[in-house]
Amino acid sequence: MFWLQLLTYVVRRLFLLIPVLLGVTILTFAIMRAAGDPVTAYLTNPEQIDERRIQEIIDKYQLDEPTWTQYIYWLKGVLEGDLGYSQMSHLPVSETLALKLPATFELALTSTLIAVFVGIRMGTVAAVRVNSWIDQTTRVVSLVAVSIPVFWLGLLLLMVFYNQLHWFPGPGRYTAAEFNLNDLKHYTNILLIDTLLNGRWDFFKDAVMHLVLPSITLAFASTALIVRMMRSSMLEVLGAEYVRTARSKGLPEKTVINKHARRNALIPTVTVIGLGFGGLLGGAVLTETIFTWPGLGAWAAQAAINLDTAGIMGFTLLTAIIYVLANLVVDLAYAYLDPRVRLT
Amino acid sequence: MDLKRSEKKGTDKKPSLKAVVRTFLAPKVAVVRTFLAPRIREIKFDLHLLSKSATSMAGVALLVMLSVVAILPWLFAAPNYPDPLYMPFDRFLPDPTPPLSEGFLLGSGNNGADIYYGIIWGARISMTFAIQVVLISVVIGTLLGIFSGYKGGTLDELIMRITDIFLSIPSLILVMAIAAVLGRDLNATKMALIAVWWSGYTRLVRGQVLSIKENSYIDAARASGSSEGRIMLRHILPNSWAPVLVSATMDMGTVVLVMAGLSYLGLGAAHGMAEWGVMINDGQKYFVIGYWWMVVFPGMAILTFVMAFNLLGDGLRDIFDPKMRR
Numbered sequence: 001m002f003w004l005q006l007l008t009y010v011v012r013r014l015f016l017l018i019p020v021l022l023g024v025t026i027l028t029f030a031i032m033r034a035a036g037d038p039v040t041a042y043l044t045n046p047e048q049i050d051e052r053r054i055q056e057i058i059d060k061y062q063l064d065e066p067t068w069t070q071y072i073y074w075l076k077g078v079l080e081g082d083l084g085y086s087q088m089s090h091l092p093v094s095e096t097l098a099l100k101l102p103a104t105f106e107l108a109l110t111s112t113l114i115a116v117f118v119g120i121r122m123g124t125v126a127a128v129r130v131n132s133w134i135d136q137t138t139r140v141v142s143l144v145a146v147s148i149p150v151f152w153l154g155l156l157l158l159m160v161f162y163n164q165l166h167w168f169p170g171p172g173r174y175t176a177a178e179f180n181l182n183d184l185k186h187y188t189n190i191l192l193i194d195t196l197l198n199g200r201w202d203f204f205k206d207a208v209m210h211l212v213l214p215s216i217t218l219a220f221a222s223t224a225l226i227v228r229m230m231r232s233s234m235l236e237v238l239g240a241e242y243v244r245t246a247r248s249k250g251l252p253e254k255t256v257i258n259k260h261a262r263r264n265a266l267i268p269t270v271t272v273i274g275l276g277f278g279g280l281l282g283g284a285v286l287t288e289t290i291f292t293w294p295g296l297g298a299w300a301a302q303a304a305i306n307l308d309t310a311g312i313m314g315f316t317l318l319t320a321i322i323y324v325l326a327n328l329v330v331d332l333a334y335a336y337l338d339p340r341v342r343l344t
Numbered sequence: 345m346d347l348k349r350s351e352k353k354g355t356d357k358k359p360s361l362k363a364v365v366r367t368f369l370a371p372k373v374a375v376v377r378t379f380l381a382p383r384i385r386e387i388k389f390d391l392h393l394l395s396k397s398a399t400s401m402a403g404v405a406l407l408v409m410l411s412v413v414a415i416l417p418w419l420f421a422a423p424n425y426p427d428p429l430y431m432p433f434d435r436f437l438p439d440p441t442p443p444l445s446e447g448f449l450l451g452s453g454n455n456g457a458d459i460y461y462g463i464i465w466g467a468r469i470s471m472t473f474a475i476q477v478v479l480i481s482v483v484i485g486t487l488l489g490i491f492s493g494y495k496g497g498t499l500d501e502l503i504m505r506i507t508d509i510f511l512s513i514p515s516l517i518l519v520m521a522i523a524a525v526l527g528r529d530l531n532a533t534k535m536a537l538i539a540v541w542w543s544g545y546t547r548l549v550r551g552q553v554l555s556i557k558e559n560s561y562i563d564a565a566r567a568s569g570s571s572e573g574r575i576m577l578r579h580i581l582p583n584s585w586a587p588v589l590v591s592a593t594m595d596m597g598t599v600v601l602v603m604a605g606l607s608y609l610g611l612g613a614a615h616g617m618a619e620w621g622v623m624i625n626d627g628q629k630y631f632v633i634g635y636w637w638m639v640v641f642p643g644m645a646i647l648t649f650v651m652a653f654n655l656l657g658d659g660l661r662d663i664f665d666p667k668m669r670r
Contacts, residue, residue: 023509031518139399143658147650149601149621151608152643155628159639163632285516286605301609304520312521316514323512 010328017324021317026071028316032309033067074313083317084310088303093314096299101281101318102189103173104288104295108280110211111218116273119223123230123269124262130235138231142224154217154290161213168213169206171292179203214291218284222276229272234265267337271330278326282319393663400659406652413464414471421464429469431457431618440635451637453626457616459637463645465618470649473530474599477537482592484538485545490576490584492546493553503546510543516602523611530619533603533612541595548591552584586664593657597650604646620646 032038039057058064062073077084083093091099126138161167169175173191184198192211195204237243238261246260247253283297292298296315303311335341394400413420417428424432434456443451443459450459492503519536526532556562557580565575606612607621615622620642627638 019505020508020512023505024513027509027513028518032521136399139658143399143651143654144647147597147601147647147654149604149608149624149643149646149650151605151621152624152639152646155624155631155639156643159631159636282514285520286608289609300514300517301520304517305524305611307521307524312517315517319514320512 006332010332013328013331017321020324021320024320025075025313025317028313029071029074029309030067032307032312033070038063038307038309074310078317083314086303086308086311086314088306088308088311089299093310096311097296097314097318099189100283100294100296100299103191103293104281104283104297106190106192106211107214107218107284107288107293107295108277110215112222112273112277112280114215114219115222115226115276118219119226120230120262120266120269122223123227124234124257124265126227126231127234127238127265128257135231138227142227145220145224148220150217150221150284151286151290153220154214154287157213157217158290169209171290173210173294174203174206175210179206214287214293217291218280218287222273222280225272225276226269229269230265233268234261237261237265240264267334270333270337274326274330274333278322278330281322281326390663394659397659397662399655400662403652403655403657403659406648407656410467410471410649410652413467415468417464417468421458421461423465424461429465429618430616431462431465431623433457433616440630440638442635443637450641451635453623453638454630457623457626459623459641462618462620462623463641466620466623466642466645467649469530469613469617469619470600470603470646473534473603474596477534477541477599478592478595480538481541481595482545482588485542486549486581486585486588488542489546489549490553490580493550494557494572494576494580500550504550507543507546510540511547513540515540516606519602519606520609520611523606528611528614530603530613530617533606537599537602541599544595545588545591548587549584552587553580556580556583590657590661590664593653593660597653597657600646600649 038061039054062070065073074084081094083097085091086093086096089096122138122142126135129135158170162170174181179202184194184200184203187194187197191207192204195201195207243256243261246256251260281296283295283300285297285301287293288295288298289301296318300312300315303315394404417423424430431453434452437452437456438454440454441448441452441456443449445451448458448460450463452458453462488503488507492500515537518540519533522536523529523533562575562579565579570578603612604619604621604624607617607619608625610625613619613622615626623642624639627635627642631639
């Protein structure tokens with residue numbers, strides 16, 4: 001009975017996704033078309049610009065049809081599993097996304113892990129010792145962390161830890177001078193997993209070292225959000241009756257905080273973590289650009305600048321799906337963690 | 345005689361200024377007493393709470409400082425003509441000079457661009473940009489949110505689905521596409537940001553309205569014959585602005601972060617403008633060879649600006665959160 005209920009809920013939510021996705025893609029398509037002449041995306045160098053070539057492109061991609069009809073063509077392609085051809089990466093869009101998403105996933109996962117690890121600890125301590133100097137320091141530090149421009153932070157970290165101290169390698173996903181991606185057999189395109197599956201410890205170590213600085217850069221803002229959420233929900237829980245009961249039973253403070261309070265305080269924090277992770281999966285344009293990370297964000301930014309409509313449409317579709325799915329997963333997790341919440 | 349004189353005197357006598365003012369103001373005094381006074385008392389109490397929080401006061405102090413610089417930048421750095429929003433250049437100084445060198449308090453960038461000048465006038469650019477984006481988005485978002493939440497039904501459903509679409513669109517990427525075509529233009533960036541920013545406020549306000557409209561004073565207003573527009577504007581709006589104010593305060597900083605980021609990527613402010621993101625972009629190739637001032641100072645300016653609004657917003661949230669209060 002429960003599983004059936006769950007299933008109907010998920011199916012209903014997935015159906016609701018359809019109008020949102022249609023709306024997002026129509027809007028994006030309209031903006032891309034309004035933004036500029038789609039022919040420009042297909043002309044890579046000035047020598048190609050002559051009337052005949054332009055006419056050829058227009059005929060080939062049906063660019064003389066009304067925008068609406070062109071959108072329908074695109075939609076038809078998507079339903080048949082064809083996302084189109086990205087002029088910028090000279091690859092089909094689906095292939096490009098499959099190449100870029102794992103790199104972004106790697107970065108999003110490591111930075112979220114850092115943020116969760118640091119954020120939950122700091123938030124708990126700040127709430128337990130509310131209004132102490134630790135609490136005040138945590139508050140100021142997390143405010144600085146959300147206020148810092150991420151590209152500036154990235155530049156500073158690179159300057160200090162790469163340029164001056166040489167603790168970590170420079171931008172990129174691996175040391176291109178020493179390692180070659182073609183040496184690896186690609187199982188997942190996630191470098192950390194692929195190197196291990198290939199038994200290349202040296203390559204794995206190199207990849208990990210390259211991940212450190214961009215992950216820390218990206219983790220700053222999400223850590224601050226988790227700290228803030230964790231602190232306020234922990235404060236609420238610590239004032240609850242069952243915490244008083246636990247204390248009056250004579251349980252040690254450590255048990256009360258770790259077993260009784262923290263677990264319940266985690267519930268609303270999960271929302272922040274899940275949605276933050278979903279947001280990061282859509283690509284972090286600035287961080288990826290600074291660390292020349294070959295991920296979704298940096299690629300989409302380039303596609304946007306080059307007016308690569310097919311690329312942007314594919315990217316928009318993917319990020320919208322990720323966003324909506326992240327919302328769904330968060331709601332499910334919420335209901336699982338807090339039995340009082342009913343899925344309707 | 346006496347009577348006549350007194351009569352004459354009476355007609356002659358001009359009413360004192362004080363009396364005139366009093367009669368003229370009487371209805372207004374009533375308004376102040378019944379309508380404004382409790383609100384003023386409330387605001388005074390809020391300000392009192394705010395003044396007790398050290399971090400909020402730090403935010404207010406930073407904000408006052410930034411506002412003075414943004415409103416009166418010529419007091420701190422002589423404007424560069426013809427357009428003071430562009431950095432002054434000196435073609436005879438091709439190489440950057442370090443801070444405290446002759447004529448440059450915070451050093452100079454490529455072609456003698458004065459970093460100090462950029463920091464000062466950049467505050468004006470950031471402040472006007474953020475105020476415009478946030479203010480317009482708040483107005484659009486609040487009106488739609490109140491309307492959607494109060495009316496309910498199909499219209500509400502429609503507005504919320506449109507909001508969903510705008511919330512799940514990769515806004516930064518679209519802003520980039522628009523900026524790529526319209527060129528490096530702050531006004532285009534502004535429009536593009538407003539086009540996506542309102543949706544957050546709509547959702548926030550709608551949530552507020554849904555709980556407010558269940559209150560009995562709304563029923564009372566309806567029973568006493570208030571029109572729907574009046575209920576929305578006079579009863580629901582004044583009771584739902586607190587979270588919007590907190591969110592808008594913090595968004596002032598976020599908007600500037602986005603603007604600086606776009607400018608850094610070469611999509612927001614035009615090259616040569618006294619905008620902090622552009623300045624960091626200019627300085628980053630010199631950063632590696634040790635010319636730190638071209639990157640560090642503009643970055644600190646952005647951090648200070650965003651920090652000021654976040655400190656204040658954080659304090660405001662504590663005040664308006666009834667659980668934290670009293």
